[in-house]
Amino acid sequence: MNGRRKFLRDVRAFLVSISAIGGVLKLLPAKAFAREASRKGKWYGFGVSVDKCIGCARCMEACKTENDVPREPFYFRTWVERYIIRKDGETVVKAIESNAEAAPDTSGDRSILRSFFVPKLCNQCADPPCVQVCPVGATFQTGDGVVLVNVKTCVGCRYCIQACPYGARYLHPETHTADKCTFCYHRISRDLLPACVEVCPTQARIFGDVNSGSSPLTRFRRMNKIHVLKPALNTEPKVYYASLDGEVR
Amino acid sequence: MKKILSKMPDALARLLVVFAALAILGAFVVIVLIPKDMKDVKIQWADAIKAEQAKPVLYAGFHACGECHERIYEKKKTGYHRDLSCETCHGPAYAHTQDPDEVKPVIPKERAFCPLCHAYNPSRPRGFPQINPAAHNPLKACASCHNPHDPKPPTTPKECSACHGEIARMKAVSHHVQLECTTCHQAPQQHKISPRSVKPTKPQNREFCGKCHARDAKDRMANNAPRIDLANHGEKYVCWQCHYPHSPEVE
Numbered sequence: 001m002n003g004r005r006k007f008l009r010d011v012r013a014f015l016v017s018i019s020a021i022g023g024v025l026k027l028l029p030a031k032a033f034a035r036e037a038s039r040k041g042k043w044y045g046f047g048v049s050v051d052k053c054i055g056c057a058r059c060m061e062a063c064k065t066e067n068d069v070p071r072e073p074f075y076f077r078t079w080v081e082r083y084i085i086r087k088d089g090e091t092v093v094k095a096i097e098s099n100a101e102a103a104p105d106t107s108g109d110r111s112i113l114r115s116f117f118v119p120k121l122c123n124q125c126a127d128p129p130c131v132q133v134c135p136v137g138a139t140f141q142t143g144d145g146v147v148l149v150n151v152k153t154c155v156g157c158r159y160c161i162q163a164c165p166y167g168a169r170y171l172h173p174e175t176h177t178a179d180k181c182t183f184c185y186h187r188i189s190r191d192l193l194p195a196c197v198e199v200c201p202t203q204a205r206i207f208g209d210v211n212s213g214s215s216p217l218t219r220f221r222r223m224n225k226i227h228v229l230k231p232a233l234n235t236e237p238k239v240y241y242a243s244l245d246g247e248v249r
Numbered sequence: 250m251k252k253i254l255s256k257m258p259d260a261l262a263r264l265l266v267v268f269a270a271l272a273i274l275g276a277f278v279v280i281v282l283i284p285k286d287m288k289d290v291k292i293q294w295a296d297a298i299k300a301e302q303a304k305p306v307l308y309a310g311f312h313a314c315g316e317c318h319e320r321i322y323e324k325k326k327t328g329y330h331r332d333l334s335c336e337t338c339h340g341p342a343y344a345h346t347q348d349p350d351e352v353k354p355v356i357p358k359e360r361a362f363c364p365l366c367h368a369y370n371p372s373r374p375r376g377f378p379q380i381n382p383a384a385h386n387p388l389k390a391c392a393s394c395h396n397p398h399d400p401k402p403p404t405t406p407k408e409c410s411a412c413h414g415e416i417a418r419m420k421a422v423s424h425h426v427q428l429e430c431t432t433c434h435q436a437p438q439q440h441k442i443s444p445r446s447v448k449p450t451k452p453q454n455r456e457f458c459g460k461c462h463a464r465d466a467k468d469r470m471a472n473n474a475p476r477i478d479l480a481n482h483g484e485k486y487v488c489w490q491c492h493y494p495h496s497p498e499v500e
Contacts, residue, residue, distance in 0.1 A: 020394040054373045058337050065341055066307050082372050110496070115372040142298055150297035177266040186304035195308050199337040201330075201366060202377075 005087035039126070040211070041145040044183055045238040047206035047220040048119050055080055055117035057098040057206065059196035064098075066184060066195035073097060075170050077181040078121035078196050083247060086111045091247045118248050119205060121196070122147065122181035123237030124231060127133070130160035130169065130180075141179065145210075145238060146185055151177045165230050166237075182205070210238065254498065271471060307341035310334075314342070317349065321398050328399035329378075338362070363391045369414045376444055378412045405441050412444065416495045423496040427470065433457070433494065458488045475499075 058109075063069060063078045076095075084092040088111070096117070128147050133138050138154040141147050143187035148162075153175035157183045161169045161178060172179040188207070192198070208217030217240075224242035230249065231237075254262070276366055279288075286292040314335045315322035325331060336342050339354040357363075365380040374378060384393065394403050402411075409430045410417035420426060428438070436449035452458065456479070461471040462463040494499075 051374050054377055055370060056368055058365070062308060062336075062341075068303075084372070110498070112371075116374070117372055137293070140294050140297075142291070142294075148294075148297055148301055150293055151300075152297065153293055175256045182301060185298075187306055189302045189310075190306065192306065192308075192310045198308050198310060198334050201333045201337055203332050 015198050018121055039145075043186065043210045043238075044124065044145050045162075045208065045210040045217055045240060046121070046124070046183070047208075047217050047240050047242065048241045049117060049120055049204045049206070049220070049224070050248075051243040052202040052204035053080065053119055054202055054204075056201065057096055058201065060198040062096050062195040063181075066187070067182070069179070070173055072173075075173070075179075077168075077179070078119065081118045081120060081248075082115070083118060083245065084115045085113050085245070085247055087113050096139065113246075116245065117126060118197075118241075118244075120166070120168075120238060123166055123235065123239045124181075124183060126236035126238060129163045129165065129233075129235055133159045133163040133239075135159065142185075146183050147180070148182055148185065149178050149180060151175055154178055165235065172225045195196060200207040306343050308334075308336050309341075309346045310344040311345050313392075317346075324396075325398045328396075328401070340356055357389060358392065358451075360389075360391060363397075371415045375415075376412050379414045380411070405438065409436065409483075411441075420495045423498070425495065425497060442497075452489070452494075453486055458494075459491065 019168075028212050057080060059078055060076065060080060063076075064071060067077060069075055069077055082096050086092075122145055124145060126145065128139075128141060131141055131147060134140075136153050136155055137156065138150045138152075139147060139160050140150070156171060156176040156178065158171060158178070161171060169175070169178050169180045184192075184196075187194055193241045194205075194207050201217075206216050206220045208215040210217065210221075214217060218236050220242065221240060226240045226242060227244040228237040228240060276347070279352075286296065311334045322335075325335075336354075338357050342354040344352040360382070361481050364380070367378060367380055368382050369379040391397070395401070406412070408417070413430075417430075418432075420470075433452050434449040437447055439447040440449050456463075459476040459479045460466055460468045462477055464476050466474065466476065468474075488494070
């Protein structure tokens with residue numbers, strides 16, 4: 001091949017990689033900055049009292065309505081799991097349907113040790129792996145600690161869905177972009193509660209500002225022994241669980 | 250300067266010109282042609298936050314209803330359903346608060362609705378009031394006996410099974426089937442009305458179970474009860490640390 005053409009090709013490759021590196025450098029400080037600044041001021045978190053959940057699925061229903069989540073039973077921003085733990089250690093986990101009435105009656109089954117419901121949603125991690133893997137900066141953390149998806153720039157590559165250890169994201173079948181719980185960002189910006197908290201009949205779900213001195217969330221964190229899901233991953237989840245069973249992953 | 254230029258091979262000079270042109274073109278494209286918000290993620294994020302905040306609200310929130318439905322609002326506040334939001338049952342009603350005459354929220358009158366929360370389910374927490382929808386006063390609307398906004402049972406429940414379904418069902422198939430709950434728990438009537446503030450008693454010591462299970466037990470019910478030596482059998486612990494009293498079994 002002609003040496004000059006090869007040289008030009010190398011120059012082009014050089015320019016492309018320089019600009020790519022430039023782009024990354026531009027993103028990096030922004031990410032670091034977002035993480036630094038946020039922990040002061042408003043910093044939203046969520047409480048779940050596992051032993052208050054009655055598995056009525058009103059939260060799932062309200063979430064789908066409020067946020068226009070597809071009705072099919074495999075798209076969820078929040079969902080509730082039913083745990084059945086047997087004497088031999090076997091654990092059966094099943095996400096409940098929004099019509100929980102049909103739950104099988106297991107009373108009289110002596111092999112069952114204990115059984116309960118666990119509400120789940122995006123943990124709005126302080127150190128979110130989904131944000132780190134997004135190649136186009138479409139998913140990010142707001143100053144008050146909520147992880148959002150920018151539908152305008154999301155390319156639907158599913159990296160974030162793979163990266164989330166909590167299975168909290170799905171690909172929206174119509175927009176073909178990643179979708180997830182936003183703590184009902186449009187509601188909390190208007191001083192309303194997230195829809196799931198609004199409709200929960202037993203106060204099993206609690207929402208608030210972690211930094212506030214007087215709020216239901218602060219009382220919740222003061223009065224209970226708190227655990228988070230998969231703490232070993234150091235994602236610093238901000239969904240705090242009380243009375244969480246060790247079998248819950 | 251001139252010297253250097255004239256010494257430079259033609260090819261290199263041309264190349265430099267191409268280079269400079271590329272650089273200028275590149276800078277032009279990046280600085281002028283590409284709009285600012287495509288380059289700066291912070292602008293994109295601010296826009297995304299605005300778009301998120303602008304989304305419509307469908308659930309008005311628990312404050313919103315009190316203004317116009319004061320009577321129901323006040324009534325619900327003191328009843329068993331005080332933690333339920335109006336919209337938990339009536340569905341999203343923001344549109345209704347804006348135009349109450351045109352938009353009416355749903356009214357869940359069908360019998361299948363209340364059992365979403367109250368049907369018996371062993372995974373539900375201890376003490377939550379549960380019924381068997383097929384057996385509990387069938388064919389009548391729930392609201393004909395219970396005011397949904399202040400749902401007292403019309404009579405105080407007689408059976409403990411109303412709220413302790415799992416324990417009752419478990420006991421019903423156990424060796425203790427003949428024992429009433431009240432054999433072992435003294436439950437004040439008030440426990441059935443405000444169960445969390447007034448608690449029944451629980452057995453305190455080994456002698457309690459000994460009433461029927463000690464070698465010399467004389468209780469009316471003790472006849473069929475298998476006997477153990479109260480002094481030696483599992484002595485360090487109270488009996489229910491090993492035997493679940495609602496379903497005692499010996500393997």
